[in-house]
Amino acid sequence: MNPNYLDFEQPIAELQAKIEELRxxxxxxxxxxxxxxxxxxxxxxxxxEQIFRDLTAWQxxxxxxxxxxxxxxxxxxxxxxxxxELHGDRHFADDAAIVGGVARLDDKPVMxxxxxxxxDVKDKVRRxxxxxRPEGYRKACRLMEMAERFRMPVLTFIDTPGAYPGIDxxxxxxxxxxxxxxxVMSRLKTPxxxxxxxxxxxxxxxxxxxxxxxxxxxxxxxSVISPEGCASILWKSAEKASEAAHAMGITAERLKxxxxxxxxxxxxxxxxxxxxxxxxxxxxxALLDSLDRLGSMDVDALxxxxxxxLMSYGAPA
Amino acid sequence: xxxxxxIVPSVGRIQRKDRRxxxxxxxxxxxxxxxAVLYLPELEKHHSVCPKCEHHLRLTARKRLDWFLDSxxxxxIATDLQPVDRxxxxxxxxxxxxxxxxxxxTNENDALIAMRGSLDGMPVVAVAFExxxxxxxxxxxxxxxxxxxxxxxxEEKIPLICFSASGGARMQEALFSLMQMAxxxxxxxxxxxxxxxxxxxxxxxxxxxVSASLAMLGDLNVAEPNALIGFAGPRVIEQTVREQLPEGxxxxxxxxxxxxxxxxxxxxxxxxxxxxxxxxxxxxxxxGMPEEHEPDLVDVxxxxxxxxxxxxxxxx
Numbered sequence: 288m289n290p291n292y293l294d295f296e297q298p299i300a301e302l303q304a305k306i307e308e309l310r311x312x313x314x315x316x317x318x319x320x321x322x323x324x325x326x327x328x329x330x331x332x333x334x335x336e337q338i339f340r341d342l343t344a345w346q347x348x349x350x351x352x353x354x355x356x357x358x359x360x361x362x363x364x365x366x367x368x369x370x371x372e373l374h375g376d377r378h379f380a381d382d383a384a385i386v387g388g389v390a391r392l393d394d395k396p397v398m399x400x401x402x403x404x405x406x407d408v409k410d411k412v413r414r415x416x417x418x419x420r421p422e423g424y425r426k427a428c429r430l431m432e433m434a435e436r437f438r439m440p441v442l443t444f445i446d447t448p449g450a451y452p453g454i455d456x457x458x459x460x461x462x463x464x465x466x467x468x469x470x471v472m473s474r475l476k477t478p479x480x481x482x483x484x485x486x487x488x489x490x491x492x493x494x495x496x497x498x499x500x501x502x503x504x505x506x507x508x509x510s511v512i513s514p515e516g517c518a519s520i521l522w523k524s525a526e527k528a529s530e531a532a533h534a535m536g537i538t539a540e541r542l543k544x545x546x547x548x549x550x551x552x553x554x555x556x557x558x559x560x561x562x563x564x565x566x567x568x569x570x571x572x573a574l575l576d577s578l579d580r581l582g583s584m585d586v587d588a589l590x591x592x593x594x595x596x597l598m599s600y601g602a603p604a
Numbered sequence: 605x606x607x608x609x610x611i612v613p614s615v616g617r618i619q620r621k622d623r624r625x626x627x628x629x630x631x632x633x634x635x636x637x638x639x640a641v642l643y644l645p646e647l648e649k650h651h652s653v654c655p656k657c658e659h660h661l662r663l664t665a666r667k668r669l670d671w672f673l674d675s676x677x678x679x680x681i682a683t684d685l686q687p688v689d690r691x692x693x694x695x696x697x698x699x700x701x702x703x704x705x706x707x708x709x710t711n712e713n714d715a716l717i718a719m720r721g722s723l724d725g726m727p728v729v730a731v732a733f734e735x736x737x738x739x740x741x742x743x744x745x746x747x748x749x750x751x752x753x754x755x756x757x758x759e760e761k762i763p764l765i766c767f768s769a770s771g772g773a774r775m776q777e778a779l780f781s782l783m784q785m786a787x788x789x790x791x792x793x794x795x796x797x798x799x800x801x802x803x804x805x806x807x808x809x810x811x812x813x814v815s816a817s818l819a820m821l822g823d824l825n826v827a828e829p830n831a832l833i834g835f836a837g838p839r840v841i842e843q844t845v846r847e848q849l850p851e852g853x854x855x856x857x858x859x860x861x862x863x864x865x866x867x868x869x870x871x872x873x874x875x876x877x878x879x880x881x882x883x884x885x886x887x888x889x890x891x892g893m894p895e896e897h898e899p900d901l902v903d904v905x906x907x908x909x910x911x912x913x914x915x916x917x918x919x920x
Binding site: 510511 | 685690693694695743744745751776777780781782783785789790791792793796797813815816817818820821834835840841849853854862
């Protein structure tokens with residue numbers, strides 16, 4: 288099995304392997320097999336389109352967690368310029384599971400904050416698999432308040448399995464750290480745009496996700512609890528994650544239908560990780576459009592709109 | 605000890621047991637902590653606190669508010685809200701069926717009760733979670749009702765008190781329930797900006813989305829003794845860190861020690877303690893008597909340079 292491909296992508300992986308083989312043969316011999324390769328490439332593309340046409344919620348969930356998926360720092364590199372990372376919550380520590388700092392988006396200063404997962408084992412551990420501790424949320428809060436003071440929009444990137452469920456996190460008030468951010472973000476006097484680029488894991492995601500506009504990448508998810516967690520509680524078996532993912536409606540597409548998502552950003556064929564730069568370009572365009580819409584509002588109107596938006600969630604018809 | 609002595613006490617025990625089963629159902633309850641068998645009328649007198657070990661038993665939302673608010677002038681608010689199954693959610697059972705079962709069992713529409721009333725003569729808005737309604741989980745109705753209570757408190761500039769007891773967000777309402785965290789927190793932030801006091805009383809248990817929103821945002825966070833309070837449940841943490849959790853982990857006393865709650869208050873003192881704190885925060889004189897019956901206090905305040913009576917009139 289090719290680890291670059293998920294379970295449901297294995298037919299694509301097999302075709303790709305065949306193409307590779309043919310290429311090697313082609314290099315060795317004088318036989319012209321370019322036609323053959325071209326045909327297979329076409330077939331592979333069709334197959335990919337077919338598989339990706341109707342993915343289940345659970346398959347999307349796996350894509351959202353793909354180890355090669357672009358993370359916040361990748362977007363920082365491809366979308367923004369002149370990024371200065373700022374560290375620490377000023378009270379306890381610097382949490383590497385959340386990164387943030389000032390950057391420029393087409394010359395305009397902005398505050399960027401996002402969850403960060405690691406690439407290799409060491410980095411994964413250092414970044415705690417993208418699961419922030421209270422100091423991470425408090426750092427985010429500090430940066431958001433700084434953005435308010437210096438009149439910069441806040442752009443957040445959401446990609447976390449959830450807030451870290453650990454002893455130390457509880458000791459330092461994980462709940463309070465999240466709650467405090469929710470309260471502050473509801474009245475922050477600057478535009479906030481949140482983009483879910485991978486996993487939107489519950490309160491740990493929302494803690495940097497209260498916003499004026501919510502964007503989601505096509506194969507990202509946002510949910511109140513992980514499909515596995517939901518399945519083990521309601522179905523009494525983590526095996527039922529697929530059912531739980533479907534029932535909760537965690538995909539960008541479904542959440543757009545339900546009215547939570549303002550902009551759904553289409554991903555390149557095969558997912559963001561197949562074409563990270565194209566994906567970044569699309570995210571950038573969506574961000575610029577979003578800031579255009581929000582930038583023309585005065586602060587009072589912006590805050591009123593944000594409050595009404597929050598109040599509308601689950602309000603009686 | 606003779607054979608007769610050996611038999612007699614055991615005979616006596618059997619007889620007592622028989623007698624116990626012959627009392628009408630629902631008159632006795634076992635303390636979940638010390639397992640003492642408690643006589644219900646006696647337990648009620650102690651505000652459902654075990655007289656043997658001081659364990660605070662869980663209360664229904666109505667009983668909680670009934671004990672907390674003055675008996676005069678109560679008015680329940682937002683009674684019209686009904687839960688909606690927006691996602692047609694279905695696990696091993698339909699959410700709709702779970703809802704009607706919970707409604708039948710508890711006689712409540714959903715997991716939060718809200719009332720306008722008074723505490724020792726001081727007008728307040730108080731809300732309480734009904735834990736027996738799907739684990740006190742927060743869905744759209746809980747969020748909406750909480751916001752309406754908070755808005756009423758803001759409008760009338762009277763304190764808001766919340767008694768939470770909840771397992772967290774309601775999974776069957778998926779993202780609708782997650783967003784209630786942001787919704788309730790936003791409403792509370794308005795109270796904070798306006799200087800309207802909010803006291804969050806955490807009662808056994810408070811976890812997840814309720815803990816990580818409205819329950820931690822009090823001007824005062826107050827806990828009942830020995831309540832379990834946290835973000836993640838102990839089982840999830842144990843599975844994650846693969847070590848044993850320390851003794852007393854996530855208990856009220858642990859939270860006090862780590863600076864998360866302001867105070868732990870025994871149920872029998874709750875009314876009195878919160879009343880006195882709120883009277884300070886709202887610049888009211890000490891007791892529940894109207895101000896004109898307390899000329900001394902106003903005098904004292906005036907001598908100290910502050911005009912209490914005027915402050916109050918400005919507040920209203």
